[in-house]
Amino acid sequence: MLQDQTILRIPGPSPIPPSVQRAMNQSMIGHRGKETSDMLKRITPGLKKVFGTDQEVAIIAGSGTAGLETAVVNVVKPGEEVLVVVTGAFGDRFTKICEAYHIKTHVLSTEWGKALDPQEVKAFLVKHPQVKAVFSTYCETSTGVLNPIDQLALAVQEVSEALIVVDGVSCVAGVETKMDEWGIDVMVTGSQKAFMLPAGLTFVAASAKAWKVIEENDQPGFYLNLKKYRDNLLKDTTPFTPALSLLFGLEQVLNLLETEGLENVYARHELMKNMTRAAFKALDIPLLTTDEDASPTVTAVQPEDFDAEEFRKILKNEFAISIAGGQQHLTGKIFRIGHMGYCSPADQLQIISAIEIALKKIGKDIELGKGTAAAQRVYLA
Numbered sequence: 001m002l003q004d005q006t007i008l009r010i011p012g013p014s015p016i017p018p019s020v021q022r023a024m025n026q027s028m029i030g031h032r033g034k035e036t037s038d039m040l041k042r043i044t045p046g047l048k049k050v051f052g053t054d055q056e057v058a059i060i061a062g063s064g065t066a067g068l069e070t071a072v073v074n075v076v077k078p079g080e081e082v083l084v085v086v087t088g089a090f091g092d093r094f095t096k097i098c099e100a101y102h103i104k105t106h107v108l109s110t111e112w113g114k115a116l117d118p119q120e121v122k123a124f125l126v127k128h129p130q131v132k133a134v135f136s137t138y139c140e141t142s143t144g145v146l147n148p149i150d151q152l153a154l155a156v157q158e159v160s161e162a163l164i165v166v167d168g169v170s171c172v173a174g175v176e177t178k179m180d181e182w183g184i185d186v187m188v189t190g191s192q193k194a195f196m197l198p199a200g201l202t203f204v205a206a207s208a209k210a211w212k213v214i215e216e217n218d219q220p221g222f223y224l225n226l227k228k229y230r231d232n233l234l235k236d237t238t239p240f241t242p243a244l245s246l247l248f249g250l251e252q253v254l255n256l257l258e259t260e261g262l263e264n265v266y267a268r269h270e271l272m273k274n275m276t277r278a279a280f281k282a283l284d285i286p287l288l289t290t291d292e293d294a295s296p297t298v299t300a301v302q303p304e305d306f307d308a309e310e311f312r313k314i315l316k317n318e319f320a321i322s323i324a325g326g327q328q329h330l331t332g333k334i335f336r337i338g339h340m341g342y343c344s345p346a347d348q349l350q351i352i353s354a355i356e357i358a359l360k361k362i363g364k365d366i367e368l369g370k371g372t373a374a375a376q377r378v379y380l381a
Contacts, residue, residue: 001317001318001319001320002320005320006320006322007319007320007321007322007350007351008322008338009321009322009323009337009338009339009343009347009351010322010323010324010336010338011141011144011170011193011297011298011324011336011337011338011340012141012169012170012190012192012193012338012340013192013193013198013199014192014193014194014196014338014340014341014342014343015196015341015342015343016196016197016198016249016342017196017252017253017256017342019252019256020196020197020249020252020253020256020342021249022252023248023249023251023252024198024245024246024248024249025245026245026248028244028245029244031238031241031242031244032237036237036242036244036247037236037237038236039247039248039251040059040233040236040237040238040247041236042251043059043247043250043251043254044056044057044233046254046255046257046258047059047203047254048205049258049262050172050173050177050254050257050262051172051177051179051187051203051205052176052177052178052179052180052181052182053179053180053187053205053207054180055179055180055205055206055207055208055211056205056229056230056233056234057203057204057205058070058203058204058205058226058229058230058233059201059203059229059233059238059242059247059250060201060202060203060204060224060229061200061201061240061241061242061243061246062200062201062202063190063199063200063202064167064169064188064189064190064192064199064202065093065097066202066224067169067188067189067190067202067203067204068093068094068097068167068169068188069097069224070188070202070204070221070224070226071135071165071186071188071204072094072097072098072101072103072135072165073101073219073220073221073224074186074206074214074217074220074221074224074225074226075132075133075163075165075185075186075206075210075213075214075217076098076101076103076132076133077103077217077219078101078102078103078219079102079103079104080103080104080130080132081103081104081105081106081128081130081131081132082098082103082104082105082106082131082132082133082134082135083105083106083107083108083121083124083125083128083131083133083134083135083162084098084105084106084107084108084134084135084136085108085110085116085121085134085135085136085147085152086107086108086109086110087109087110087112087114087115087116087136087137087140087143087145087147088112088137088140088141088142088143088145088327089140089141089142089327089328090137090140090141090142090167090169090170091135091136091137091140091167092328093167094135094137094165094167095107098135106124106128106131108120108121108124112142112143112288112329112330113143113144113145113288113289113293113300113302114145114289114290114293115145115146115147115148115289115292115293116136116147116148116152118148118151118152118154118155118156119155121134121152121155121156122155122156122158122159125156125159125160125162126159129160131160131162132162132163132213133162133163133164133165133185134152134156134160134162134163134164134165135165135166135167136149136152136164136165136166136167137166137167137168138166138167138168138170138171138172138175138177139168139169139170139171139175139295139297139298140295141169141170141298141336142326142327142328142330142336143288143289143300143330144288144289144294144295144298144299144300144336145289145293145294145295146171146175146293146294146295146296149164149166149182149184150178150182152164153182153183153184154183157183163185163186163209163210163213164183164184164185164186165185165186165188166184166186166187166188167188168187168188168189169188169189169190169193169202170193170194170295170297170298170340171189171193171194171295171296171297171340172187172189172194172195172203173189173193173194173195173196173253173257173265173341174193174194174265174266174269174296174297174340174341175194175266175269175295175296175297176262176266179205179207180207183207184207185206185207185209185210186204186205186206186207186210187204187205188202188203188204189202189203190202190203191203191246191250193297193338193340193341194269194297194340194341195250195253195341196253196256196341196342197246197249197250197253198246198249200243200246201243201246201247201250204226204229206226211230214226214227215227223240225239266296268344268345269296269297269339269340270296271345271378271379272296272339272343272344272345272347272348273294273295273296273297273299273339274378275345275348275349275352275375275378275379276299276337276339276348276352276375277291277294277299278371278374278375278377278378279352279355279371279372279374279375280299280301280371281374282370282371282373282374283356283359283366283370283371284366285301285303285304285359286301286302286303286304287299287300287301287302288300288301288302288334296339296340297338297339297340298336298337298338298339298340299336299337299339300326300334300335300336301334301335301336301337302333302334303334303335305364306359306362306363306364307332307362308325308326308332308333308334308335309325309332310362311335311358311359311362312325312335314358314361314362315354315355315358318354318357318358318361319354319357319358321351321354323335323336323337323338324336324337324338337351345379348375349372349375349376349379352371352372352375353369353372355371356368356369356370356371356372
């Protein structure tokens with residue numbers, strides 16, 4: 001095996017396109033100079049298009065979790081009530097952040113592997129009219145579920161003025177996102193997944209409705225104060241020193257997305273999802289989620305007759321392929337395959353073929369090529 005080869009198929013960080021790597025290697029520039037201001041002017045329209053919003057999209061140096069915390073601290077005050085819809089580990093992260101800020105947090109949990117039920121959320125809000133915000137994941141990375149956030153927004157708006165706050169870290173730029181049209185009040189994502197960049201940037205957008213709440217919040221934090229980011233963006237600058245190398249890369253990512261066309265980007269992710277799911281069905285290996293709930297950016301597999309962790313080790317040792325395991329109570333029970341960002345159907349065919357060999361090596365009785373053929377048929381359909 002090549003000593004320096006890594007085939008990264010975890011649900012983030014994801015592979016980085018060569019042109020983006022080259023862009024990030026540009027010589028450093030002054031962060032308060034005209035070059036940076038001009039770059040921000042070029043970046044802003046593309047980010048808005050990906051988010052599906054006319055509002056400003058804050059670019060914050062930090063992880064996706066920093067973006068989630070930004071959302072919490074700007075729209076909710078200590079002592080206020082919120083509802084967190086938990087469909088996996090990252091929905092639970094919203095709970096932990098809210099509790100850290102002494103926010104009264106209600107939790108509505110769904111069985112891991114299933115999408116949220118908008119009508120359950122609606123019924124909960126009828127009984128709890130004091131809730132100021134509803135938090136949810138869009139793609140729940142830990143289970144491979146894509147939550148119906150458009151339907152969630154409709155359900156919430158029928159009975160409540162609560163803000164709808166969404167963690168889109170593992171799917172925005174890989175899955176259609178229409179923040180304004182759907183009525184999402186705050187959308188958060190990160191750089192290291194479908195945005196095809198290293199970790200280190202988080203993007204946060206807020207609706208006009210959310211901005212009214214943010215403007216009245218006298219405890220929005222310091223570094224994570226969205227008002228500072230918005231006001232500076234309007235002047236084509238940033239409130240604090242930006243991660244310039246990542247901005248170089250971001251501009252190129254947006255160029256790539258524009259060239260491919262967002263509809264084609266989303267169709268590519270949908271195709272890779274369908275190819276991957278068809279392969280495991282053909283091999284008679286159970287999937288954690290239903291087709292209806294499945295995310296286009298990550299697939300969770302739930303083996304019944306072989307060890308998920310040993311299987312992952314074989315893929316890593318034999319082929320330098322990294323896939324993810326389960327989290328919390330699903331540790332050792334599932335594995336997850338990322339197919340987001342800089343990833344193509346050809347990549348998935350390679351992964352599925354290697355997976356079949358790894359299954360043979362672990363003792364699983366399968367017909368070699370059966371999963372690959374199923375994926376090929378999906379591609380040709």
